[in-house]
Amino acid sequence: MAPLIIYGRMASEHAKSIGLDFALAGRSENKLKDFACRLEVPYYTFDLNEREILDSILDNTLVVLNCAGPYIRTAKTLMEACIRTKTHYLDISAEIATYQQAQQYDSDAQKVGVMLLPGCGGSVAMLGCLAAHVADQIEYPKTVDIALHVAGAMSRGSAISASNMKSGCLQLVDGNLVEQEPTQTANFDFDDGNGNVISFPVTLPDLLTISKSSGIANIRTFAYASSLSFPTGDLDLLADGPTAEEREATPYHAVVVVYSDDGFSKKAVLHTVNGYSFTYLASVEAARRVLENETKPGFQTPVLVFGKDILRAIPKTEIRDF
Structure with a gap:
């Protein structure tokens, strides 16, 4: 099982270019299989409503980087799954509702030591x-x-x-x-x-x-x-x-x-x-740092976790x- 799962094309390409160990995830078998073969990484195809399958995949995953918008359809379900499986959650959402959702789940995430970091890029x-x-x-x-x-x-x-x-x-x-x-x-x-x-x-x-x-x-x-x-x-x-x-x-x-x-x-x-370039560069840099245990439990922001000088990586x- 890969320590990092990414939903997103440009982020995946950049993660591959810097040598991160990750797997792809998405809904479309045809598109995902060809892309995974090109990057030579494993992939998972599932519907977010398939709770048991989702949890079984995340059980041995450290970090999820969600680049699959609109986030009104994906963020809540993935946050809940990450809290259940003790997996850190990252995304690149620009939808304020995503952050209000993370606020609501803050205490639940803190109890299990999970970080919710929407907006790690963008x-x-x-x-x-x-x-x-x-x-x-x-x-x-x-x-x-x-x-x-x-x-x-x-x-x-x-x-x-x-x-x-x-x-x-x-x-x-x-x-x-x-x-x-x-x-x-x-x-x-x-x-x-x-x-x-x-x-x-x-x-x-x-x-x-x-x-x-x-x-x-x-x-x-x-x-x-x-x-x-x-x-x-x-x-x-x-x-x-x-x-x-x-x-x-x-x-x-x-x-x-x-x-x-x-x-x-x-x-x-x-x-x-x-x-768009900033988003995939910053989000993959955030995922890399989380893999190296730069985390804080609960709802967080990039500045609180990594400091304002993370801009130097862009x-x-x-x-x-x-």
């Missing part, structure tokens, strides 16, 4: 490290405004996940998720030569994870899409994701402004690789302070 790792970098420079941080500059096309999984987000536009006020008017835009300079651009409020799971990592109770999350429009039509017909060439041509940027309780503010900008990534 915006949660990216923005969480950036926010921690700035918050650590302020004695009494009170408020965070953070924005992600998204570039390039959306994959099928990302589009379906986005379409399943029914929570409206939210912000964190005094530790509570409350509605935010979608028209309450903000201007951010992403240090990319375009000056201030209008960014729109969005509901990102970072509302919960940045607060959990830092203790800051007032957070707003924004997004600016330079070349992205939400796809229409049958989302199942979209590609698995942008090509390597497309990812290379569309790096991501992020900016954070942290305010102290006396009105002082500090700003920093993150420049990094395309979000190529072409830098933070600039302003």
Whole structure:
């Protein structure tokens, strides 16, 4: 039995390239068998509703890396199975409901020594490290405004996940998720030569994870899409994701402004690789570290487990302070 099970193509390819011992998992025998043969790794095909089969596979597994969205269909079942089998759970979800689910299972996971780490890649790792970098420079941080500059096309999984987000536009006020008017835009300079651009409020799971990592109770999350429009039509017909060439041509940027309780503010900008590349690089790095016993029981964030310097593991990534 492999110590690591991965649901996800790009993460699996990267895990193979760095020599991790892992197995593939998924629903489609035809697709999975050919892919596993190419990577020369074992694979498991099953339906998540097959509890006995799922538990028998996870019984001798240390870590599950779930890259199979939309997570409204996969995260809850896999978290429950991981708690039953004492297997650490990782995913790359951008759906806030996944994190609320992990919050609910926090005490159950702690009792059996299991870590629940949704968002080990993607915006949660990216923005969480950036926010921690700035918050650590302020004695009494009170408020965070953070924005992600998204570039390039959306994959099928990302589009379906986005379409399943029914929570409206939210912000964190005094530790509570409350509605935010979608028209309450903000201007951010992403240090990319375009000056201030209008960014729109969005509901990102970072509302919960940045607060959990830092203790800051007032957070707003924004997004600016330079070349992205939400796809229409049958989302199942979209590609698995942008090509390597497309990812290379569309790096991501992020900016954070942290305010102290006396009105002082500090700003920093993150420049990094395309979000799809960042996600598989960061999530596999997280899985590698968990295999080396870098874990904490219960619901966690990348910053709490690995520290903000995990960004150093991602190529072409830098933070600039302003």
